[in-house]
Amino acid sequence: MPTVAFHTLGCKVNFYDTEGIWQVFKHRGYEQVPFEEKADVYVVNTCTVTHTGDKKSRQMIRRAVRTNPDAVVVVTGCYAQVAPDEVARIAGVDLVIGNDQKSKIVDHVERVQKEQHPYQSVGNIMKADAFEELDVPYFEERSRANLKIQDGCNNFCTFCIIPRARGLIRSRKPENVLAQATKLAQAGYREIVLTGIHTGGYGADFVDYRLAHLLADLERIELPFRIRISSIEASEIDDHLIEVLGRSQKVVNHLHIPLQAGSDEVLRRMHRHYTVAEYAEKLKQLRNALPDLAITSDVIVGFPGETDADFEDTYAFVEEQRFSQLHVFPYSQRRGTAAAKFKDQVAEDVKHLRVARMIQLSQRLEADYARQFVGRHLDVIAESPVISADDETRRAFAAHPEQKRMLVGYAANYLRVAFRVPEGTPLEALVGERMRVRIVETGNGVQLGHFVEQLTFADQDEHGVAVSTSGRLTS
Template identity: 55%
Template sequence: MPSVAFYTLGCKVNFYDTEAIWQLFKNEGYEQVDFEQTADVYLINTCTVTNTGDKKSRQIIRRAVRRNPDAIVAVTGCYAQTSPAEILDIPGVDLVIGTQDRDKIMPYVQQLQQQREPINAVRNIMKTREFEELDVPDFADRTRAFLKIQEGCNNFCTFCIIPWSRGLSRSREPKSVIEQAKQLVAAGFKEIVLTGIHTGGYGDDLDNYRLSDLLWDLDKVEGLERVRISSIEASQIDDKMLEVLKGSSKMCRHFHIPLQAGNDEVLKRMRRKYTIAEFEEKIRKIREFMPDVAITTDIIVGFPGETDELFRDGFEAIKRIGFSEMHVFPYSKRTGTPAARMEDQVDDEVKNARVHELIDLSEQMQLQYAEKFVGEVLDVIPENDDKGLAGEGRIMGYSDNYLQIVFEGSEDLRGQVCRVKLTKAGVNTCEGVLVRVMSDLPQEIA
């Protein structure tokens, strides 16, 4: 039996894409082996968000070539899309395919088995207008299913290379999304996470059909308990979306809404499409329509031109908004973006000090948010604890408002909706006590 090994760098969308590519190999009779083992084909799914991502991708490609010089080495993903020639210059690389046409990987592999001539299968992503349909039906050992509904981005923020590596925004056909959702529910999934490169942009290229329409259609899928959106821009939460939050019992009380900076001057330099006042007003509205909602965010620290004064101003705005968690990143130059050419680059030491300050604030806000729910009973879907965080005889899962809760329970509760009383709040993990399992109740009561 021929073997294939995968290595994925970067975001959750890349991991989704790798799973989908694995299906193509599986259908052709391949077995998957660990990347550190000898394989017939190595596929590296690359990231290019930072210069470091490019460097790491090259290191992994060389590792695959060394592991088995006779293997076919295929490279896909964002770095492959933006720098195919650079990758083909690495001795031993056989195939470079970007962020489109991954459904043609198997014919290319078969071609290489006949004739070992390197193939550059990357085409201009900016001319691509269709969503690449790649299903992921094989979700062994998962409890939350990711469902990719969108690809690409139209924003062109000054720090980001993604539109050039993923192309412009394009949406998956609604029928296809609903069909895949039904398959996932039939496979036993209770929660679906809608994902994409710019998920909230779903529908921008469709006629009179937006993300809010898709959410209402998903609301009708029988057996689906929860719908979560991986990330959405504040500007994309319009009145129609707010109505869904209020009216759908399946929408999770959690939104990841990237702020990126807490100061208008910095936001303008980033080419973000909102002011702090507009962002705050949108968050206020969301909380009005969905009380106790968890709002998580991304913050970039030390963007070019961010003075101490602008950082302090942003720090106060962030504190005022009050997130339930923040993902904090020091600004990293990305060659080819306008921000990399800007003057007033911030010193690394200053960036790191600011990062630590915001991480401390994030932990305070996390605890503050979690403490509000002590004594309350929340719906938790236990999932895999690969890192053994829960400990023996205990399981862990997420509530609909994205609190990670550990409680005593057996492994067979994984994937089931459990009612859990939160007994102790924590920064990353809370503790609770199992009250009951929803599937144990008669349907009319549950």
């Protein structure tokens, strides 16, 4: 049986695509092995959001070549799309595949093996006009499922290379999204994350069918799963969407709404499609309709031309809007974007100081948001035992006397919560299931809770499909 190994860089969409590519290989008789092991084919799914993404992509390509010089080394993803000739010049690369060719990847591999010479299959992504279907019925070693609903972006922000790498918006047909969501829910996934390059733009290429309509249709699937929207722009939040969110029993009380800057002048130079006042009004409407809503966001500091006053405006706006968490990025010049040519670049030391201040503010706001839930119950999906979780979580509970009986996961509002499980239940059996947890203490990044009851249980019907049972494990 031929073997294939994967390495993925970048965003959730890339990870979804890699899972889809693996399914294509699997159906053609391949076995997957770890990337560090010898394989017949290596697939590196690259990122190009920053120059660091390009650099890491090149490092992983060279690692694959060193591990097995006789293997077919395939490079796809965004770096491959925007710089195919540069990628092809890396010694040992056999195949460069564009972002709209991933479903045909095994055909290309077999052609390379037959003809014994490298080649590229990278076209003009701006001409792609249909969503490329990749079936992902399950995810290897994941407790939540990503569901890609669209590709591409029409916004052309001045700092962003992604439209050149992904093309314009191409939405997945609603019936295919619903079928995939049903399949994932039947496989036992209790949270489905709707993702895409520009998720909130879903349906921009359809007639009279947008994200709000899709959410309403997903609501009708009678299986126990919750829905998270990976990201949505403030300009895409309208009255219909707020109405759907307000009555939904599946969509979680968390939205990620990128801000990028709290200065109208900086937003204009970024080519964002809203003003600070318009953004604030959207958040006000959302919070009126959805009490306790967690709103996370992205902020870029040090964008060309950002003055001290602009930064202070952003800082004040973030503080005023009470975000529950921020992703903070220093602006990085990206070749091929309009902003890379702007003359008034901000000094690196100034960027670093601004990033540090914004991260400190984010930590304070996250703590403030979490504190209001002490004594309240949250719906948490167990992700892993604490002892095998990320470094931050393991450090936070290293001295806890019951750490070996603790699970950690995300609440519906995206708070990370650790809690002890009653004796007699294997921790592994609870991973991926929904628990009701009472928050007893908040901490830096991870909250401590007391287990109350288990809300979903994995079982199998006569077809071997995971379903929810009505049993209850309680504290």
